[in-house]
Amino acid sequence: MVSTLLSLPTELLLDVVEAVDDAASLRSFALTCKLARLVAEPVLYRAVLVNTGSQASCLAQALRQQQPPTRAELVHTLDLRSEYGEDADLGALTPLVGEMIQLRALSMESPFANYGYWRSSEGQDWWESLIQGYRTMFLDAQCGAGLQNLTSLTIHWSGHTSRFWLLTEFKPILTLPALQSLTISCAILDDDLTDGLATFAGTTPLTHLELIECFVSPKALTAVLALPRALQSCHLGIMRHHRIPSTNCHQASPEQQLEALHQQRHSLQQLIWVDDHFAYDTDVHRVFTIPGNGLSDFTELHTLTLDGASALLFSTLFSECAPPNLDRLRIIRHDKGTLLDHPTDSVAYTRIPGIPPPIALHQYLPRLHYLDLVFSSLSRYGDRLWTNPDRRDCVKRLGEDYQARGIRLAIFAVFRSSYIPPYLFGEEVPVEVPVYRAEDAWFSPEMT
Structure with a gap:
């Protein structure tokens, strides 16, 4: 049966392999001969999900087998979503990410990010060493060579000792040359983040940005929103559900957030804005303090999602400061x-x-x-x-x-x-x- 299948033209054989949705069957087929391996492995390694340390260890061992084509070069999507208590060997993959030169989408989630496990008294000190490995991956130019083609990056992190992490320590992700979509949560964007970012203002291809449950200073938000050439979608879910971490920086107010967003008024099409400043505020008069023209010069904005008590809802949408082309x-x-x-x-x-x-x-x-x-x-x-x-x-x-x-x-x-x-x-x-x-x-x- 296998020999009959392998006698098909390569184009048809590729179509057959693409249609197989059972990874175990595809692995068995790849073990039959060299041709089967060459045809099947690009599909097997194209999208990889890792949620236990044992999976990471096995994957790392397989990727280290340097047979042409190099398996690390076959990975297009890597999803590291470790389960709590099953993640001790995730660090085995860290040095190999730099070899994934075709990597397009990367998702990383710490075991402590899960809210249900966050309050657990158990701790794993090795997580800090894994974070250090990630820092190296993003900061070291040689190690991060595999990130140059990355178009989508999602980071949901929380450490064992701190709910929040410093984006400053991973600053190069903001200026990756091909990155179009960036989603981060529980990060601190403080004033230190802005050092050196002005050089990249208006140059990055980022079109989608999500800051979920992040602590953001006015200066940092201004610097980050200045980076994209034409941001199309933005989600500012700033500290809606968590307590503000202990820091010397002040969080950007709704007025400052709107001022920073104005840098993308020529291209922004979708905006989600939920913010703790007004979510539970009963002082309606306060929301009329937003200066300027509101959203009136956001001519491309067609979809807007707001809290029921947001500053924009009161002071912008019911006035001449409303976005002129809003559809939803x-x-x-x-x-x-x-x-x-x-x-x-x-x-x-x-x-x-x-x-x-x-x-x-x-x-x-x-x-x-x-x-x-x-x-x-x-x-x-x-x-x-x-x-x-x-x-x-x-x-x-x-x-x-x-x-x-x-x-x-x-x-x-x-x-x-x-x-x-x-x-x-x-x-x-x-x-x-x-x-x-x-x-x-x-x-x-x-x-x-």
Whole structure:
């Protein structure tokens, strides 16, 4: 059977190998002869997931077999998501990453990043030595040669002794020549990060940036957002769920964040902004202090996601400072009241409106076509949103009003687990479930 298969033209044989989704079968096929190995190994090593130390050790041993083509050169995607307690040999892979000259996507996650294990009293001192190996990989030009073609990098790290890590120690990742997507969490971006970055301003190909649960100084944020030639997507989830780490630096305020974002106003298409400064702030007058033109000169911005009490929602979207070409607005509510309560049942949200007036959005966002309201609930199904028929009628009238102005109103409920972002390997990511759609006046049975 194998000999018959190998008699096929190489192009057809490659198609057959590409269609096999069982790694064990593909490995068995690769062991039959040299031709089978040459055809199968590029598929076997193209995307590698490692979540235990034993897997890392076995992979390192296989990659060290220097037979043409070198196996390390076959790896395009490397996902290091170690399980807690099963990660003692991950360091075996560190020196080999520099040989992965075709590496395009790299994900790295520490075993302590998982929130459920973070508070464990057990410790593994070797993790600091592994971090040092990663530092070497990013800082040493020779060791990091395999990162020159990297287009996507995700780092979710937390150490055993500290929840946060210093991005300054890994600064070269910000200026990798081919990097287009960067996602990092639980990092500290302090003023020291800015040294030498001005040289690269406006030169990097980065188009997508996520800073999740990061502590960011104004100076550092300005320097980082100055690097891309044309940033298209940005997620600023700055310290939304964690306590601010002990540091001498001040975190960037919403005003300073907006000022830094203005450097990418010519290209930014999607923005997610959730921030602790206003997430639970009941002083509405404070949010009108953002100076300048707001988002009015973000001409390419078409999708915007905000906290229900964000500075932008109050001081920008309901004024002439709104982005002129916005197509979709997503508003996320985190309180325990309902979306329609104004004032809400929660004392902390007595001055936060539920649904924006249709006429206000229509006036300042003339190109808006979609309004998504996301209600974040900590329980599995939460309270039923519209047990009262009058409230359902109110929602329906609002939906009709929006429809008349060309805006489709949709309301979602998010059913969450106890985990908080960043969402790690094997964790359940919160799911948005539609509970109301204006175009067909549909209400979810579970919410009525």
